[in-house]
Amino acid sequence: MTIPQIQFPQSDGESWVVQKFGGTSLGKYPLNIVENVIGPAARHQRVVVVCSALSTTSKKEGTTNRLLKAYKHCLDSEFNISSIIIRKIRTEHVTAAYDYIKTPHLAADLVKIIEHGCDQVMELLQATRTIGLGTSYILDKVISTGERLACFFIATALRDRGISAEAVDLSEVASSIANNALDYSFYDSLARLMAKRIRSCQATVPVVTGFFGPIDRGVLSQIGRGYTDFCASIICMGLQAEELQVWKEVEGIFTADPSKVPSAKMLPVISSEEASELTFHGSEVVHYAAMRLAMRASVSVRIKNVLHPQAPGTLVVDDWRSTASSPTLVGSLECVPPRDQQDWMNDGDLEAPIAITSKDKIVLMNIRSAGRLKAHSFLAGIFAVFDKWNLSIDLICTSEVQVSMAVHSEASILGDEDGDFEPVRKDIKGAIAQLQDYGDVELLHKRTIISLVGKQATRSLGVTGRMFSTLSENRIKVEMMAHGASKITVSCVIREQDAERSVALLHAAFFAAPQAHTVATTALDSVNGL
Structure with missing residues (x-):
């Protein structure tokens, strides 16, 4: 028939x-x-x-x-x-x-x-x-x-x-x-x-x-x-x-991975820049380059759940486009209270991050100059090696005599039979051999990058202080930090074994205030014209 x-x-x-x-x-x-x-x-x-x-x-x-x-x-x-x-x-x-x-x-x-x-x-x-x-x-x-x-x-x-x-x-x-x-x-x-x-x-x-x-x-x-x-x-x-x-198979983008932090809250609205940062730093939201292309074409992006198709999901709004005339945006914001009615976390701190994310399988490289090179030659040589091996650096901190870099260490995309990961990728191994020409190379395996993301977060001294005090009070060692390279992200490198506990502690510190609601500061600012 x-x-x-x-x-x-x-x-x-x-x-x-x-x-x-x-x-x-x-x-x-x-x-x-x-x-x-x-x-x-x-x-x-x-x-x-x-x-x-x-x-x-x-x-x-x-x-x-x-x-x-x-x-x-x-x-x-x-x-x-x-x-x-x-x-x-x-x-x-x-x-x-x-x-x-x-x-x-x-x-x-x-x-x-x-x-x-x-x-x-x-x-x-x-x-x-x-x-x-x-x-x-x-x-x-x-x-x-x-x-x-x-x-x-x-x-x-x-x-x-x-x-x-x-x-x-x-x-x-x-x-x-x-x-x-x-x-x-x-x-x-x-x-x-x-x-x-x-x-x-x-x-x-x-x-x-x-x-x-x-x-x-x-x-x-x-x-x-x-x-x-x-x-x-x-x-x-x-x-x-x-x-x-x-x-x-999730409702949208959350303040943390809900499988690891049960108290994580869904974000009804998020800016494209924040969503891109979350993707880059480990959250499986949307491919970083795909997000940029969609925003370039002035296309709204919405994350939705196949099991609850009627739910609004999370709307990703373009940072640089006016949203006043967008019917999609107006409809989606019905689930977000007006800014002056929100019960903000942490005693009304509007500069809190909107989400916390982590990126595992990181190798931390510490390269100390051999002393025979000038500072600019030392850095130029290191970057030339990374360029030759087509390697991307997740985080970097530099001085005249030392460079610390966090690099994703996951094995090549082909993987092995049971899905395990090699300690270091083959391309990283090749790069390490050449980097030794420029100085002593120290490798710290099984590290994780923890990142706080939010357009207001890096403007607040309190966010960075609270992040490191929370980790320190719980005896979690920070081995590297990056604050300022991104306008909306504060990141640090810790041991992988401490990662899940760190995310839970930081989420509690920033989001677990009594009667706290999910924050969507940036998107609301754009709608309210602030």
Whole structure:
């Protein structure tokens, strides 16, 4: 039996909303997403759905991670393990097709697509095994399979529920751009191409791959694992979308990780600069570069919960754009009391941070000059080494004779079989060998960066004092601090074993005043014109 497809009316004046879904949400709650999120939204406005690869348990066991493992084992001459991984991915997707798609011919067509996609991955891995060498292009092709399979799965699920939908494969779109250096010229060209492809879907719901094609040195190396967020932001640019909705399994952005701090409160509104800082310093909010691209295109970003689609979530507001005329913003602020009615924390301290975050798996590097170099030569040499190895520094403190740097030490994105992490990445090991030419190098492993984020926080002497007094009183040693490099963040480095306790103590110090409510100082200031 053929199910009639619902065609939603389209007009030039209709606004676009881009809905990006994470892999665990798609893997665990596909029908909830199709029936209670995408379907209702598509009845009122043009919707674009951006899919990450499916994950039925956790991100660690998701499709993308396992494709990466299959690629690694292929390089390590363990092709039999690669084959087993791909067979498991194939089985899981085929099972999902028959479990969730009730129309027989739609399920059969989806299974054919799954089989073909997995066969292509095996061919790529076999070719890699034969030549004995991997490339960023092959790696991009392998990992893009996860997004393609998820895209066709959700598009089929929508059609199975009578909603006209079309899978749009963008996994090769970037290859058609002559210069794919990651600059705004490339982003603009990519946005135009994506928008053209999506608009060709006419009145259907486009379901888009969150992978947008091979680029020089590979998507993972250049952008990282947040490339689906990045893709969604590029689409927003091309379509001039009204809003980017990032759907997760939490209500929004919190004052701390609610899984570690049960008393953490949700922030109804947050500035884009604060959200970017939270992302950079360890919170899984939205990819840092994706946030910047969305704000550049004047697109509002909202974090929402797939299990409670009617909840307003957290709205991320552009720091530099007037919000007075934004209907989305006005509606979302109904849950935030006017500033003069709020019961502020800490005796009315409006300069408190809005959130606390942590970033684990940090290596603290202390490099002391050998004494034969002038100060500027010492620093120039160190930065040249980091540039050569394409390493980013999370925090840095310098003097004429010593540099202390906090660097993320997580193993390469390919990881190992059981998901453990090497003490130091291979690129860091190479950098360390060269850094020893400039002085003595001390490495302190298993460190964590703790950060207080808030546009008012660094303006207050009390915030910094309270942070360090709280840690000191609880015998937690601060090994490095950064205050002033960012206008809205105060950070310090501590031992990883003290991290969870430190976050809980700081949250209690700043947010646990009697009858405290969540603070959204910056967003309220912009609305009130302060």
